[in-house]
Amino acid sequence: MSKSSSLYVDGDSFFHRMDGAVKLVLLLVWTAVTFLFLDLRIFVVLLVAGISMLLVARIPIKRMKFLFWMLTLFTLMNSIFILLITPRFGSTLTGSNTPLIPLGYDTINVETLFYVLTLSLKYLTLCPITLLFIFTTHxxxxxxxxxxxxxxxxxxxxxxxxxxxxxxxxxxxxxxxxxxxxxxxxxxxxxxxxxxxxxxxxxxxxxxxxxxxxxxxxxxxxxxxxxxxxxxxxxxxMGTRAMRSDKIVVLLCVLLLTVGIVLKLQVVQGFWYPL
Structure with a gap:
């Protein structure tokens, strides 16, 4: 296949060999678990795991550069709009107000800044797994x-x-x-x-x-x-048969979704703010 006819990058990594439907299940479960929470700690863990999987796939950086910057630009613009339009929104989530940056018509507080950081990391958490799905799926x-x-x-x-x-x-x-x-x-x-x-x-x-x-x-x-x-x-x-490793990945996806739901219901139920 020519490079102009697909975003797929040829390779022989574990994720290249994985069944396409299994990768779709992984992407959907990863997305569902990410949107269950508003917790910076969980997003850091998911982001590190996603980057690790992306490194295992050995996709050339130059092939991912355009989509990566597009996703990063969207996240940055979204953060700026939140800070300018609702500079004190974080106070509604934490119940506290710590003024930080005066804007003239209002003041951005520390709570909103931390909320924007958490939300940005939430979107960036989806970036590695999305790139993995796009570039390793024929x-x-x-x-x-x-x-x-x-x-x-x-x-x-x-x-x-x-x-x-x-x-x-x-x-x-x-x-x-x-x-x-x-x-x-x-x-x-x-x-x-x-x-x-x-x-x-x-x-x-x-x-x-x-x-x-x-x-x-x-x-x-x-x-x-x-x-x-x-x-x-x-x-x-080009049909493929599901291998044993594919079934293991599906079981891990089910386990990840189950753990995410349990954490959401019993441990992490809202916006995490350390201060």
């Missing part, structure tokens, strides 16, 4: 695994196509943007003020949509010519 194997779990093969194949098309869409965007820059419609700092650059960027949308619709039509025609959807079942060229 689209065709993942679709076959979903079909084994009972998902209709038409839906499973749609998921596979979506995985494959994301890099193509990104590459098409860059081609259109380069063509526009050659015509003097750039989006960098030297190409005008912010309003002009945003207007130039909006001009990319129409040709990108047209190109996307052409790709969709080509794929649809190719699938119709091959009789896709005429049979109630289909076989998979």
């Amino acid at each position: 689209p065709s194997r993942f679709a076959a695994s979903l079909n084994k779990l009972g998902v209709p093969y038409k839906m499973a194949y749609a998921v596979s196509i979506a995985f494959r098309y994301i890099p193509d869409l990104s590459q098409e965007f860059r081609h259109i943007l380069n063509a526009m820059q050659m015509r003097g419609l750039g989006i960098s700092r030297g190409d005008g003020n912010l309003k002009q650059r945003m207007r130039n960027l909006s001009l990319v949308v129409v040709p990108l949509l047209q190109s996307s619709l052409q790709h969709i039509e080509s794929v649809s025609d190719a699938m119709d010519l091959r009789g896709f959807g005429t049979k109630p079942k289909r076989t998979w060229y």
Whole structure:
């Protein structure tokens, strides 16, 4: 498979060999456990575990760099908005108020700053496991695994196509943007003020949509010519069998979810604030 046709990074690590459906279960359980809590201590443990799994997968940093910075930027913007819009929200969770940074119209307190730190770490906790799922899951194997779990093969194949098309869409965007820059419609700092650059960027949308619709039509025609959807079942060229290690991972996921629910109900029931 070419690099332009998928985000998948070829490898032979434990996570590359893992069944795609099992990795989906791991991702869903990890997400569920993360959103059960608002506790910095738990997020630190989960983040360290997630980074450790990402290191085991041995994915090149340059392949993950773009998505990592996108997730980090989203987290940073979300934190800034919370601090500016609700600078004393942390007081409603802790019952205390320790002024820290005056804003003129209000004051950011220590409680809100700690709440924003906890929330940011909560989102960052999902980053390693998400990157792990995206870059170690082959689209065709993942679709076959979903079909084994009972998902209709038409839906499973749609998921596979979506995985494959994301890099193509990104590459098409860059081609259109380069063509526009050659015509003097750039989006960098030297190409005008912010309003002009945003207007130039909006001009990319129409040709990108047209190109996307052409790709969709080509794929649809190719699938119709091959009789896709005429049979109630289909076989998979890259189908895999669940191994013993996959079953162990599923059991560990069930254990993780159980421990998370027990902790939520009996130990950690709200926002943890150390002061």
